[in-house]
Amino acid sequence: xxxxxxxxxxxxxxxxxxxxxxxxxxxxxxxxxxxxxxxxxxxxxxxxxxxxxxxxxxxxxxxxxxxxxxxxxxxxxxxxxxxxxxxxxxxxxxxxxxxxxxxxxxxxxxxxxxxxxxxxxxxxxxxxxxxxxxxxxxxxxxxxxxxxxxxxxxxxxxxxxxxxxxxxxxxxxxxxxxxxxxxxxxxxxxxxxxxxxxxxxxxxxxxxxxxxxxxxxxxxxxxxx
Ligand code: ZN
Numbered sequence: 418x419x420x421x422x423x424x425x426x427x428x429x430x431x432x433x434x435x436x437x438x439x440x441x442x443x444x445x446x447x448x449x450x451x452x453x454x455x456x457x458x459x460x461x462x463x464x465x466x467x468x469x470x471x472x473x474x475x476x477x478x479x480x481x482x483x484x485x486x487x488x489x490x491x492x493x494x495x496x497x498x499x500x501x502x503x504x505x506x507x508x509x510x511x512x513x514x515x516x517x518x519x520x521x522x523x524x525x526x527x528x529x530x531x532x533x534x535x536x537x538x539x540x541x542x543x544x545x546x547x548x549x550x551x552x553x554x555x556x557x558x559x560x561x562x563x564x565x566x567x568x569x570x571x572x573x574x575x576x577x578x579x580x581x582x583x584x585x586x587x588x589x590x591x592x593x594x595x596x597x598x599x600x601x602x603x604x605x606x607x608x609x610x611x612x613x614x615x616x617x618x619x620x621x622x623x624x625x626x627x628x629x630x631x632x633x634x635x636x637x638x639x640x641x642x
């Protein structure tokens with residue numbers, strides 16, 4: 418079965434349910450894509466289960482009738498939350514109870530396809546949800562992070578630091594995001610939430626190698642085919 422995440426230092430495989438993603442959650446990233454407005458509520462989109470991809474895997478741009486469907490594959494590096502149990506209308510102050518653990522993921526994006534969709538007011542599913550577009554690291558149990566510390570991410574492209582941020586820079590906190598999604602969609606055990614990218618996104622091409630880590634505790638590697 419493909420649609421599972423691994424738990425660090427454990428034989429446990431956790432089945433994945435829905436994959437939610439937050440757009441526009443770091444102000445510097447909104448600016449780098451030419452946006453001006455800070456959203457009033459979280460911007461949510463989904464990736465299908467078939468987008469799930471594991472550590473040390475490959476990614477390629479999909480081909481349709483002998484043509485690549487994009488010429489602009491981008492990485493976005495994001496803190497990912499794994500949900501431990503079902504819940505609806507969760508108050509922010511209770512949201513921590515619903516977190517199983519944390520990982521780091523790439524929200525791979527066909528930026529040219531997304532730009533056309535934005536211009537025409539069309540959905541982002543092709544740009545964001547193509548097969549393998551959601552690689553994710555092993556999950557670290559919540560108990561293995563000091564509750565007082567922020568989660569931090571670093572991402573290196575071919576050995577060069579490209580993205581660095583921590584969870585205190587988010588516009589909508591992890592608590593707010595969990596509460597909001599639970600009110601709108603209801604949360605289920607095994608849901609993953611990609612919490613949005615900081616600035617520093619960029620294009621990747623064949624043979625590029627990405628390596629990211631979450632607070633230096635768990636890493637995610639990806640090769641572009
Ligand atoms: Zn993203």
